[in-house]
Amino acid sequence: MFFSRCFLLLISLIIILLGCSAANLQGFSLETPAQILNPVGMPSVKDGRTRFREIFCKLLSEAPEYRDKAGRCENYLTRLSDERMSAEQLSKLPANNINLRILIIPGLLGECISDTAFPFETAMEHLRSRGFQIEPLIVSGRSSSDYNAKQIAKAVENLALKKEDSLILIGHSKGAVDILHFLINFPGLARRIDAVVSVAGAINGSPLSNRVADIYSKLGANLPFNECGPGDGGAFRSLERPVRLTWMANNPLPASVKYYSVASFTDRDRINRWLVSGYDMLNTIDPRNDGLLLFSDQVIPGAILLGYANDDHWEVALPFEDNNSMLSKSMSKQISYPREVLLHAIILFVTENLNSSGSSD
């Protein structure tokens, strides 16, 4: 017994010495399967990463601006330990389907900076020139998801769809949350939707919002701001983790819609300087984050997981560098994330998946 106690004492001392220097408990490891935090009882997430990687990498290899300087495709799509390898003989790229109607919904404060950068702005222009029907749907940048759900509903209601059109909503960050609220709050209009895609979606909210929401509602909610009105002031509150998880648990998503998620995270060196403090704070929970969201918080329950974009929360969608914005990570367009390829790959995957009546990978 004496030896057991000495052993315990020694272990305890070592633990204390090690623990005192502990900033976080988990390292930045990619030797992990996809990790998804969901309320209990949610439908399982399906794995579409292998096929999505095939499509993404093929498109990247064909993009002239990335042919020589992009490096390996793996630089842009992180491979976790449970992702299956592609077959040696890659299957063909799906054909472009121009009967898709695609609406892209921006995230928190997106309205306020929409003339500086809109999610996939440049990518949309390129894809429109190839015949795709893609439009931005600007929602309130400072309002709650319920408020923005009404704006989405109005836009969907006013959309003139042809019989053969499929309607896809793509949401970046909080835009994805706004879409989910629209589906629940407007079930009649939700029937018009074929697919929802989240890109770095704040599906479970962010632990950062838990603190910011109070500060914002006291200091920032009523601040006048030319480009965007205060709305209902509930933007940050909508992103609190307990609010989001509780909402998810109580609102099963309509089964008539197919869901897809692209998550993002990267190492600290690749994080935009304006997001580094957020990254460091989230690092205490898990270093696999994108500066605003943890990687395990970005997947819609029951969705097909498409992949993990290896960049920060803004870079995967927002082309700040096109306007030389001081918010951009780099003034050099040459090293920006291949957003056009990402958006095109998403559209092709969804097209193929919708046509294949439910098989994922």
Next chain:
Amino acid sequence: MLKEIFYIFLSLSIIVNICGCAPSLLKFDVNTPAQTLTYAGSPQIDDQRPRFREIFCGLINESSEAQQRLIQCEDYLWRLNDEKQGDKLSQPLPMHDPSLRIILVTGAFAECFPKMGKPYADAAARLEKLGYRIDTIVVGGRSSSGYNAAMIAKTVDGLEFKATERLILFGYSKGATDILHFLVDYPEHAKKVTAVLSVAGVINGTPLADKFADTYENWFKNTPIKACEPGDGGVLKSLKRSVQFPWLAVNPLPQNVRYYSIVAFTHRENVQPGLLFTYDLLRTTDPRNDGQVIFYDQLIPGASLLGYINLDHWAIAVPVKEKTASSAWEAASTHPHVRNLLFEAMILFLVEKRSFW
């Protein structure tokens, strides 16, 4: 430019206000739904909390000892915000059925502390008087789950059953992890198992082990200790989140077995001194932990969730507090009585499920 200043203002407010340096970004908040950290393709969790609450609370209400000690069911069973109401008995308590053959599997280092390492020792003795056959496998306290899986297989292989008996494996803490490895590594033996119940199970591993496993392997793996052999020294490595979680993702559990999980987490003030340091380390990741494991890491994929117990990692199953108490008064705390009733509630819940197996 104005909008960029707005963004910068927001960034600064985030830095200033969050870097107020509270220990965790997440609060101890029970106004939240049950959560599970899982992998792509993981089977769904089935929510059985309302019925388990009925049984546990029913036992407490019927126990004169619990009444004397003012044990209230709601004090020991968390109600998260997604649990459906149902705390009045919709059905009477099930009758005991000793045809369940129970095998308890001990946790990490339990072998090293024989007087306090066996889970539910007193509770099992009570139920044995009702006719249950209950045994405990003391697995290697310092060994890996793969090593201990072989010990469980050997025991299961040597068991003789009556025709009506059903084998139930109860895994406490790492004991649950060891059981899952046994089911995967010994599929033939696994066919004998009807159900597995994890109590504060280290199902996904724990980030604490990621922090300390290398230190243990380098410094303590071969340290001689009288009560427990070094085994293969893999105890902490097996518990690393970075080891156990990938293992789960590529090793689907056998479908012939039913899985049940009981989760533990509690407030810091209820945590025993011996677990406070590790509780605080885990608190940075999530304050809803039991001093060893975070609440969302304790669910077996595809399991039925029975409930969240408001006790720390030891108090839920082993008498560490009583055995290390400095006074008889402290030793006679409410924990032993709660443990007895909790164990009985788990058995009765399984008895009721037996008709569906």
